[in-house]
Amino acid sequence: MSHSHSLTVSLYQQAQKAIDQPSSLTPALIAVFFLLVTSSAYHSYSKRQRLAPGVPIVGLDKNGSVKAARKRFIPDARGLLREGYEMVKGGLFYVPSPLGERLMLHPKYIEELKSAPIDKVDFVATFQEMFEGKYTTMGSRSTLHPRVIKARVNQHLGDLMPAIEEEILDSFADIWPECDDWTEVAVADTFTHLVGRVSSRMFGGTKLSRHKEWVNTTITFAVDGFTAAQKIKRYPKFLRPIAARFIPEIANIKNHYKLAHDLLIPLMKERKRTGETPMDLLQWMVENAEGDETDEQFIADVQLKVSFAAIHTSAAAPTQLIYDLCEMPEIIDPLREELKHALEKCDGHLTKQAFNLMPKMDSFLKESQRFNPLLLITMERMVHVDYPMSDGFIIPAHTSIGVATQAISMDPKIYPDPEKYDAFRFSKLREVDPERAGKMQYASSNPQSMGFGFGRYACPGRFFASNEIKAILAHVLTHYDFKFPKGQGRPASIGVETQFLPNHEGRVLMKKRTQGL
Numbered sequence: 001m002s003h004s005h006s007l008t009v010s011l012y013q014q015a016q017k018a019i020d021q022p023s024s025l026t027p028a029l030i031a032v033f034f035l036l037v038t039s040s041a042y043h044s045y046s047k048r049q050r051l052a053p054g055v056p057i058v059g060l061d062k063n064g065s066v067k068a069a070r071k072r073f074i075p076d077a078r079g080l081l082r083e084g085y086e087m088v089k090g091g092l093f094y095v096p097s098p099l100g101e102r103l104m105l106h107p108k109y110i111e112e113l114k115s116a117p118i119d120k121v122d123f124v125a126t127f128q129e130m131f132e133g134k135y136t137t138m139g140s141r142s143t144l145h146p147r148v149i150k151a152r153v154n155q156h157l158g159d160l161m162p163a164i165e166e167e168i169l170d171s172f173a174d175i176w177p178e179c180d181d182w183t184e185v186a187v188a189d190t191f192t193h194l195v196g197r198v199s200s201r202m203f204g205g206t207k208l209s210r211h212k213e214w215v216n217t218t219i220t221f222a223v224d225g226f227t228a229a230q231k232i233k234r235y236p237k238f239l240r241p242i243a244a245r246f247i248p249e250i251a252n253i254k255n256h257y258k259l260a261h262d263l264l265i266p267l268m269k270e271r272k273r274t275g276e277t278p279m280d281l282l283q284w285m286v287e288n289a290e291g292d293e294t295d296e297q298f299i300a301d302v303q304l305k306v307s308f309a310a311i312h313t314s315a316a317a318p319t320q321l322i323y324d325l326c327e328m329p330e331i332i333d334p335l336r337e338e339l340k341h342a343l344e345k346c347d348g349h350l351t352k353q354a355f356n357l358m359p360k361m362d363s364f365l366k367e368s369q370r371f372n373p374l375l376l377i378t379m380e381r382m383v384h385v386d387y388p389m390s391d392g393f394i395i396p397a398h399t400s401i402g403v404a405t406q407a408i409s410m411d412p413k414i415y416p417d418p419e420k421y422d423a424f425r426f427s428k429l430r431e432v433d434p435e436r437a438g439k440m441q442y443a444s445s446n447p448q449s450m451g452f453g454f455g456r457y458a459c460p461g462r463f464f465a466s467n468e469i470k471a472i473l474a475h476v477l478t479h480y481d482f483k484f485p486k487g488q489g490r491p492a493s494i495g496v497e498t499q500f501l502p503n504h505e506g507r508v509l510m511k512k513r514t515q516g517l
Helices: 011-020 027-036 042-048 067-087 107-113 123-130 144-174 187-204 212-230 239-247 246-273 281-288 296-327 329-345 353-355 357-373 425-431 434-440 462-479
Strands: 091-096 100-104 183-185 378-383 399-403 480-483 494-496 499-501 508-512
Touching: 011 239, 011 499, 027 399, 042 067, 042 353, 067 091, 067 100, 067 494, 100 183, 107 281, 107 378, 107 399, 123 296, 144 281, 144 462, 187 212, 187 281, 187 296, 187 462, 212 246, 246 296, 281 296, 296 329, 296 357, 296 462, 296 508, 329 353, 329 357, 357 425, 357 462, 425 499, 462 480
Parallel strands: 100 399
Antiparallel strands: 091 100, 183 508, 378 399, 480 508, 494 499
16 A cells, blocks of 8 residues: 555644644634633633642743643643652642643542542543533443453453454554665554554454455544544634534534444344354454344444544554664664564464563563653543542542553653663563562553553553554564664653544655575
8 A cells, every 4th residue: 555545644733734724614713712712711611710729830931821731731741740749759739731730640549539430530521621522422331341341341352362363463464664775654544554454353353354445434533523523622612502513523423423334234234144153353242232232323333433542543553663673773683582582482383371471572562662651641530529549639620630550651650761862771670579460561551550551540551552563563473674764763651631642744764684584
């Protein structure tokens, strides 16, 4: 597939286009909008918000105003969060954002909040607010897919890997440039397509992974959702129902659902007719659905939404990893040696044992995530009522809370010499303290490592994602040499509010290896 015809563009670029290109609104509506736009999109939220007394706000100007900090939050939330965390030495602080001041909590509160009642401390409300779920459909209160991923996918990771390995081989052959000589590759976009195919193999077998329209729609569904959210946020809340009708990406989202229905519902019916029960997410959701969840259209909708969470997040990681390896090529040989040893022990396949034999690769993934997490804030929740903590602190109602995960990961009290990128930091810690080895793994979730969240809503698919990312990296290490083009350094990640995205403008020179490992 040529990159000139790639359907994937960075979410950041799409957001910028959303800002730069006006929607096809009528002149009358545009006039009304400009008369009212000064009453900002966060006005109704801020009007309800009460700040907890004594908690400082980071980023105030010399006059004590939060306006500049709210604007700064969009491109530089990372800097604001680091300043706030260091200002209070890990304590409580507010970080200004366009939606109001978000309360960043001390990690000591995590255990109390991880299983808090959802009618009081709400995870989905935060996600729906971020992605304007009322209009984009992003965010679901269904528990079907997390239940199935925990109970079925995570229990069959080893059984899924042969198909995943096969799909990776076929996807590289179909999607990746030939690279017989040094070839410039837009790795972020290309990895997105590749992960779209590989993930679709787990979602519904080859009927999905080899269906180009399905793979494309799973990718562009997320792009359209993100872009639509950015566009609609520009309008006051009372105008949004009208403005939504003129935003093309919202119409695109409806088309994505139609394709999902047209493809998945007949597939489910065919399986029911033939008695076929393949090992994939679609089949396991059918088997585990209860009550209203058994509706085939509902299952098709959930399958599409799962793609939103899975594909772009899993594609971000290998992009960051390749950028890191090009920047620090001394890491490559130790990883190849470890991979070669693991494959020799496991008949050339990435079995559970093989993954266990690669602590350096696991450590590398975790250190890369520490420097370039996809989310700067995790444990994000909307607190609907005044919520008391055990030490007497009360979180005010209508407060958006979270934990400054990336700032915590740079705390020298937790990670010595935190500004140093040490690819094998965590594998060395596992050797020194084997009893804590589980907490040092890439897919682990604990108060010192919350890249995948924590508690009830920690990413249930993180174990599959870990295996998928490692398998893709193993293929690249085995079959390609790579480096930055002359004059290019590591592309800096791009901040878009709480997201920290790999730079899609980066390029990598790649060439096929003739000798393998």
